Amino acid sequence: MQIGSATSYPAPAATSLPARLLASNVSPDVSPDITRAAQAPVTAAQPLADEQSASAREEADKPADASANPAKAQSREGQPSPQQQRLEQLEIAKLVSRDQEVRTHEQAHAAVGGRYAGAPSYTYERGPDGKRYAVGGEVGIDTSPIPNDPEATLRKMEVVIRAALAPAEPSAQDRQVAAQAQAQMAEARVELAQQQRSEVAAAREARAEQRKETEEEKPAEEEKSSAPVQQDQPPPPSLVLYRQLSGLPAPAPVVDLLV
Known part of the structure; x- marks a missing residue:
């Protein structure tokens, strides 16, 4: 008879009390096999209960660790965790803002400086997305x-x-x-x-x-003005013409008759 077999009888885990001896209370007419069947489950319950409680604790610990550390669980698989993705997005947004600020700053120098200012030059940093962002700059x-x-x-x-x-x-x-x-x-x-x-x-x-x-120069001019001025005299008139006229005969009288 296999009634008292420990492999087919799941004893409850709460039976921590010592097994009771039933041999003294059993009637002499009862078969010894029945006595052993009544006693076997009590003695074999303790190892089976320990094994079941240990396996239950392992099963309980596994999901607890996975839920408590999702980042570690996903990092083992080679994929970034949601927390890491959020951190990368924040870093990219910060780099984009810095890039715009640097470029606006340096372009203002170059625009106002005109011919006295050089072209802007930048210092770059590579972000988590693989792109380069300006984090510093200068204009000569x-x-x-x-x-x-x-x-x-x-x-x-x-x-x-x-x-x-x-x-x-x-x-x-x-x-x-x-x-x-x-x-x-x-x-x-x-x-x-x-x-x-x-x-x-x-x-x-x-x-x-x-x-x-x-x-x-003024005294020299005064000396010139005080010196006598000699004016040029006109030449005397010629008397030859008068002499010729005096030698001519007197003209004959002329009478004009008006008719």
């Missing part, structure tokens, strides 16, 4: 003065200052370039003032020399 601006022409230097430095401060938010480097241009303007003003003083002094000297020459 000529801040050198124009030799021997302070007025032209002043006009140039005014353009340089406007170009350096053209962006909506000038950087520290932009403000430094504007400060250098202002220093050049101060030097040009000093040079212009010196040049103007030199021109005024030269004009004063020229007027003084002209006045001196005028004063030297």
Whole structure:
């Protein structure tokens, strides 16, 4: 008889109490096989219960780990997790915004600087999508003065200052370039003032020399005006004609008769 076989009888896991001895309470008329059938399930229940509880714990642990760490579960499969995708999208949006800001900044320098500004150059960074985004840039601006022409230097430095401060938010480097241009303007003003003083002094000297020459010429003219002026006398009249007329005979009287 296989009634008491442990393989076909699932004993409950709650039977933690020691097995009761039924042999003393069984009637002598009961078969020993029946006694063993009653006792076998109690003694074999403990290993089977341990095995079932262990397998239940393993099954419970597996879905808990997968649900708690979905990123790790998907990373094992070679695909980015939703959290990683969100992070990449945020990084790309940040790079796009930075690219637009940098390009607008540098193009403002170049547009206002005109012939004194160079072409913009950029520093790029590759994003998670494989594209390159500008994260830095610069524009060369000529801040050198124009030799021997302070007025032209002043006009140039005014353009340089406007170009350096053209962006909506000038950087520290932009403000430094504007400060250098202002220093050049101060030097040009000093040079212009010196040049103007030199021109005024030269004009004063020229007027003084002209006045001196005028004063030297005036006495000579006065001496010429005080000297006697000899006027040319006309030649005496010729008497030859009178003599010829006096030698002619007297004309005969003529009488005109009117009829």
